Amino acid sequence: xxxxxxxxxxxxxxxxxxxxxxxxxxxxHSGMHQFIVxxxxxxxxxxxxxxxYQPSITPYVNKTYHVSESWKLKCQLVFGKPxxxxxxxxxxxxxxxxxxxxxxxxxxx
Numbered sequence: 001x002x003x004x005x006x007x008x009x010x011x012x013x014x015x016x017x018x019x020x021x022x023x024x025x026x027x028x029h030s031g032m033h034q035f036i037v038x039x040x041x042x043x044x045x046x047x048x049x050x051x052x053y054q055p056s057i058t059p060y061v062n063k064t065y066h067v068s069e070s071w072k073l074k075c076q077l078v079f080g081k082p083x084x085x086x087x088x089x090x091x092x093x094x095x096x097x098x099x100x101x102x103x104x105x106x107x108x109x
Contacts (some may be wrong), residue, residue: 008071047082
């Protein structure tokens with residue numbers, strides 16, 4: 001499970017007041033940690049699934065695992081040894097449709 005400790009951001013707010021408005025947005029950037037752990041587990045041959053079904057399970061998790069109320073549950077990374085066959089690959093969106101680049105070099109500019 002991945003959590004963010006909001007009390008840590010509160011402490012930073014008093015020390016770095018000029019940046020305090022940015023902390024709520026930065027708190028949402030924890031996905032990189034999830035990606036790194038996912039990649040490491042996959043490299044070891046494990047199957048991985050990132051589940052974002054909080055806040056519905058947050059009270060249960062906090063009570064069961066004695067998690068501080070200041071910790072906000074972000075996701076649960078479920079992993080294990082794959083069994084059976086993998087599902088069919090999802091159709092991919094072509095890069096030209098999924099990515100747009102803007103700037104001097106861009107034909108749209």
